[in-house]
Amino acid sequence: EAAVTQSPRNKVTVTGGNVTLSCRQTNSHNYMYWYRQDTGHGLRLIHYSYGAGNLQIGDVPDGYKATRTTQEDFFLLLELASPSQTSLYFCASSEDRANSDYTFGSGTRLLVI
Amino acid sequence: QQQVRQSPQSLTVWEGETAILNCSYEDSTFDYFPWYWQFPRESPALLIAIRPVSNKKEDGRFTIFFNKREKKLSLHITDSQPGDSATYFCAASGSGGNYKPTFGKGTSLVVHP
Numbered sequence: 001e002a003a004v005t006q007s008p009r010n011k012v013t014v015t016g017g018n019v020t021l022s023c024r025q026t027n028s029h030n031y032m033y034w035y036r037q038d039t040g041h042g043l044r045l046i047h048y049s050y051g052a053g054n055l056q057i058g059d060v061p062d063g064y065k066a067t068r069t070t071q072e073d074f075f076l077l078l079e080l081a082s083p084s085q086t087s088l089y090f091c092a093s094s095e096d097r098a099n100s101d102y103t104f105g106s107g108t109r110l111l112v113i
Numbered sequence: 114q115q116q117v118r119q120s121p122q123s124l125t126v127w128e129g130e131t132a133i134l135n136c137s138y139e140d141s142t143f144d145y146f147p148w149y150w151q152f153p154r155e156s157p158a159l160l161i162a163i164r165p166v167s168n169k170k171e172d173g174r175f176t177i178f179f180n181k182r183e184k185k186l187s188l189h190i191t192d193s194q195p196g197d198s199a200t201y202f203c204a205a206s207g208s209g210g211n212y213k214p215t216f217g218k219g220t221s222l223v224v225h226p
Binding site for chain 1: 149155202213218219
């Protein structure tokens with residue numbers, strides 16, 4: 001079954017720590033996205049990619065890096081984590097660049113203390 | 114700049130009533146409007162979507178009404194059920210430079226039995 005799988009499900013790190021969130025999709029989709037979800041803000045786009053080696057800047061990119069190593073794998077990197085990055089992170093994929101529906105992963109809840 | 118606005122922020126209805134969730138947008142080049150729903154502790158999932166070639170899209174108890182001139186749309190849930198209790202996100206995307214979907218902040222719907 002086609003899916004988007006995120007790991008870990010939960011993560012706790014200290015301020016200044018280094019965190020990598022992983023996402024793998026088996027949908028054969030070209031596009032992958034990283035969102036953060038916070039109360040009162042809805043879903044905000046951090047970074048996205050339309051293929052291996054490609055990276056596009058989203059709406060809230062500060063403090064985040066991302067890398068798309070393969071068609072299937074998309075990583076979000078927090079190199080100096082801050083408490084403001086405590087959030088619920090979703091990865092998603094879509095077939096096409098426009099007018100496509102998203103398939104979301106189950107989310108990673110990150111706590112930065 | 115918030116390109117997709119949703120109202121109300123929260124809505125409570127009784128079982129059997131019709132819930133109406135509103136969405137408006139600013140960019141006239143948006144041409145695809147999916148609605149996602151998200152249950153507590155779950156990830157968003159596609160509920161229903163509409164393209165501006167039509168002013169109405171129906172799927173069971175869920176209907177989108179679309180007004181292109183006013184840049185507004187609404188999601189009507191008839192015969193609301195307690196199982197419909199969720200957060201509903203309106204999103205918009207286009208075929209041009211704004212192809213990445215923009216999400217509203219969501220409407221939290223509670224249906225009381």
